[in-house]
Amino acid sequence: MLLSETARREAFTTLFSQMSPRLYRTALGMLGNPHDASDALQEAGLKAYRYFDKLQQEEAGPAWLTRILINACYDQGRRRSRTTPIGLEVEQEEAGGLPAETDWELVQALQTLPEEQRTTVVLRFFQDLTVPQIAAVMNVPDGTVKSRLHAALSRMRGQLMQSRREGVQ
Amino acid sequence: MKPHAVGSACHRVQMELDEALATGTLALPAELALHADGCPRCGPEYRDTEALLSRLRGAAAGIELGPVPQAVDKVLDQITREAAPRVFSMVEASAGSPGAQHRQKQVRTRWILGQVAAVAAVLLIAVGGIGYAILKVNEAVSGVSPGDVLAKFASPFRFTDTAKIEKAK
Incomplete structure (x- = not known):
């Protein structure tokens, strides 16, 4: 899009502000803790603004921004994995810090999934995208999205069943 | 089962x-x-x-969205700060400040001189090449070497010509 500096900034601000809650949810699902999710959201925002001129169609903005966020989450995950094994550091928030409503058990179960499966589940449920929309964001065929979703949800179902059984015993 | x-x-x-x-x-x-x-x-x-x-x-x-406004503000602050120097440099160039005009003039002069030098070099090489080819053709037809032809053309300008020296005496 060829825009003046001010128009460019305004267009980006509108898109980013509208998308930010969905993007943050996605980042939290992907990374498992609010601090990393917030960092990934900021990183994605700055990167998106830098390349905002490359966005051809305004309608493609949300998918484009989501793709940038996913890459930012992958980068964040890689940086983190150099020091901490992924999936072991989901923050259980203390009272007064972050809310009790967040289903941390589920977020933790997500962190044990392989990166691509986790992304698929997060896009499906945290961004409420359809299978074809996820396929477009991840640049894979619909069938791949379905098989990743099936594998991920089967695994999560197994884990949650097991943890429930352990909780009962 | x-x-x-x-x-x-x-x-x-x-x-x-x-x-x-x-x-x-x-x-x-x-x-x-x-x-x-x-x-x-x-x-x-x-x-x-x-x-x-x-x-x-x-x-x-x-998912609690508490960290979102802060992350969005940070991104928007950052892009506003990044945009400021770009806008200033664009304004400086368009307003034609003395410094910018002087730099532009220097660049233009250097570019024109470069172009002239390149054209002159090409012409010199072309004239030399064509002249040498003509002399070689002449040598093949008349048997007069290029050196003799050049000497003949140069003789009116040379004071070492023995006839002129005699005449002067």
Whole structure:
């Protein structure tokens, strides 16, 4: 899009502000803790603004921004994995810090999934995208999205069943 | 456990559950839901799948968005700061400040001189080459070497000519 500096900034601000809650949810699902999710959201925002001129169609903005966020989450995950094994550091928030409503058990179960499966589940449920929309964001065929979703949800179902059984015993 | 007989209600429930895991949406027809509710074979799997999908949908809604405004503000502050020097340099160039004009003039002069030098070099090489070719053709036709031809052309300008020296004496 060829825009003046001010128009460019305004267009980006509108898109980013509208998308930010969905993007943050996605980042939290992907990374498992609010601090990393917030960092990934900021990183994605700055990167998106830098390349905002490359966005051809305004309608493609949300998918484009989501793709940038996913890459930012992958980068964040890689940086983190150099020091901490992924999936072991989901923050259980203390009272007064972050809310009790967040289903941390589920977020933790997500962190044990392989990166691509986790992304698929997060896009499906945290961004409420359809299978074809996820396929477009991840640049894979619909069938791949379905098989990743099936594998991920089967695994999560197994884990949650097991943890429930352990909780009962 | 024995596999479900093909076409049986349990088999059909299983197929629906597989589809639900692949798409993230469980919509069991009423008669199958009734069967699954009371069936000891497919009932638990049905309930677990339904619970997982419901939890995933609820998890997104339950995520606290507290860190979002701060992250968005940071991004917008940063892009405003990044945009300021760009706008200033654009304004400086368009307003034609003395410094910018002087730099532009220097660049233009250097470019023109470069172009002139390149054209002169090309012409010199071309004239030299063509002249040498003509002399070689002349040598082949008349047997006079290029050196002799040049000497003949240069002789009016040379004071070392013996005839002129004699005449001068």
